[in-house]
Amino acid sequence: MLPSSICYLVEGGHQAPSADNLQPWLFTWDGETLVLRSKELSAASEVFGRDSHCEALTMGAVSENIVTLAADAGMEGDWDLSRENDTFLRFKPRSVKEQVSLPVQHEVFSRHTNRFKFDGFDTAPPYLQELEGLSQGACKLRVCTAQAEIDVLADLVRRASSLRFRNRILHEWFGKTLRFTRREVEGGTGLDVSTIDLPPGGGLLLKLIMDWGRMSRLNAVGMYRLLSSIEAQAIRRSPGMLVVLGPRSEGVDAGRLMERAWLGLERHGLAAQPYYVVTDQLVRLADHQLPAELVATADHLQAASKTFLGDDADAFPHMLLRFGKASKEPPRSRRLPLDRVVLKAESNSH
Ligand SMILES: Cc1cc2nc3c(=O)[nH]c(=O)nc-3n(C[C@H](O)[C@H](O)[C@H](O)COP(=O)(O)O)c2cc1C
Structure with missing residues (x-):
C-alpha cells in the first residue's frame, strides 16, 4: 500500500x-x-x-x-x-x-475539459496578463483575445480538422475512443460522448459516420468541410485562445506549461478546451506520416501557422486552448x- x-x-x-x-x-x-x-x-x-x-x-x-x-x-x-x-x-x-x-x-x-459554449468577459481578466508571462524552459504562451487573432486560429483548426476527417487511420481511431453507453463510460478511459457539445441526434450521426466506408462516401460530397467548419465555429465564438509555443523537441516542458496555465485559468473562474489537431497534423507532416493526397493541404496549414505564429524553430504550436466563462458544467x-x-x-x- x-x-x-x-x-x-x-x-x-x-x-x-x-x-x-x-x-x-x-x-x-x-x-x-x-x-x-x-x-x-x-x-x-x-x-x-x-x-x-x-x-x-x-x-x-x-x-x-x-x-x-x-x-x-x-x-x-x-x-x-x-x-x-x-x-x-x-x-x-x-x-x-x-x-x-x-x-x-x-x-x-x-x-477538466469543457467542450461546451463559453461566454465572453466584459473586460479581460487581469490573470491573462499573468499568463503571458508564464514560461517553462524554452516554452511560452501566447494569449489571443482580439477577434482577428481568434479567427486566424479558428482557420488553422478548420484546415487541420479537415485533414483529420479525411485520414482513415485517425478517423477510425477516434471512433474507437468514443464511449456511448454507461457501461462503456464506466470502463474509465476514452471519450464520453456526453462531454461533447452535440446537437440533438448528434450522437447517432457520430456513430454512423464512424464507419469509414460511409464517411468516405460523405466526404466525396463535402462532409469533412462541414464538420471542420463546425469545429472552427466553436473557436470563433470563444472569447479567448491560448497557444503553447516552443521548440518542437520540448514537448514535456510544453505539457507542464499547458497544465499550469489551465489550472490558473480555472482558479480564475475560466473554463478551457484544448485542441491538439493543428499540432498533430504538423507533426505528421514533418514525420512523413500523412497519406500522399493530404500533404499539399498540410503544407498550406504549416505555411498559415508560420505566418501567424512565426517561422522560428522555437515557435512550434504544442497546443491550442480556447477559454472563456463556462455556460455549462460538463460531466467529468x-x-x-x-x-x-x-x-x-x-x-x-x-
Ligand atoms: C495531448 C492532449 C491532446 C488533447 N486533444 C484534445 C482535443 O483535440 N480536443 C479536445 O476536446 N480535448 C483534447 N484533449 C483533452 C482530453 O480529451 C481530456 O483531457 C481527457 O478526455 C480527460 O478529460 P479531462 O480533461 O476533463 O480530465 C487533449 C488532451 C491532451 C493531453
Whole structure:
C-alpha cells in the first residue's frame, strides 16, 4: 500500500489530461522514490507512435500536477525531471508521511475539459496578463483575445480538422475512443460522448459516420468541410485562445506549461478546451506520416501557422486552448482505477 502522501501525489498525477483520455502513465513506489513512466499502449502507439510528441506533452502535464501538489503541500525532497527513455519523473521525498490530511480541494483534482459554449468577459481578466508571462524552459504562451487573432486560429483548426476527417487511420481511431453507453463510460478511459457539445441526434450521426466506408462516401460530397467548419465555429465564438509555443523537441516542458496555465485559468473562474489537431497534423507532416493526397493541404496549414505564429524553430504550436466563462458544467471524465496505473515495485525500505 502507498503511504498517504505518495498516494496523494499519484492521485493528482492520475487526474492529468490525456489525449482521448487514454491515461498512458504508470507510477511506481519502492519505499523511497516515486517514479512516473509512460505506458506502452499498443493500439494508441499505432496512431501516435511510441515516444510521440503527444506522449511527451501528456507526461509533462502529469509531472506538473505532481510537482504542484508536492510544492503546495510543503513536501520536500530530491527531484529529477529529466527524461530518460520511458521515465519522466523521480521524486525522493525527505520524509514520508503515512497519515496526513491533504487538501483534496486542490485545483489539480477539479481541472477538466469543457467542450461546451463559453461566454465572453466584459473586460479581460487581469490573470491573462499573468499568463503571458508564464514560461517553462524554452516554452511560452501566447494569449489571443482580439477577434482577428481568434479567427486566424479558428482557420488553422478548420484546415487541420479537415485533414483529420479525411485520414482513415485517425478517423477510425477516434471512433474507437468514443464511449456511448454507461457501461462503456464506466470502463474509465476514452471519450464520453456526453462531454461533447452535440446537437440533438448528434450522437447517432457520430456513430454512423464512424464507419469509414460511409464517411468516405460523405466526404466525396463535402462532409469533412462541414464538420471542420463546425469545429472552427466553436473557436470563433470563444472569447479567448491560448497557444503553447516552443521548440518542437520540448514537448514535456510544453505539457507542464499547458497544465499550469489551465489550472490558473480555472482558479480564475475560466473554463478551457484544448485542441491538439493543428499540432498533430504538423507533426505528421514533418514525420512523413500523412497519406500522399493530404500533404499539399498540410503544407498550406504549416505555411498559415508560420505566418501567424512565426517561422522560428522555437515557435512550434504544442497546443491550442480556447477559454472563456463556462455556460455549462460538463460531466467529468472518468479515470482507470488507481491499481491499474500503480505498478508494484520491489521495496527498498527495509
Ligand atoms: C495531448 C492532449 C491532446 C488533447 N486533444 C484534445 C482535443 O483535440 N480536443 C479536445 O476536446 N480535448 C483534447 N484533449 C483533452 C482530453 O480529451 C481530456 O483531457 C481527457 O478526455 C480527460 O478529460 P479531462 O480533461 O476533463 O480530465 C487533449 C488532451 C491532451 C493531453
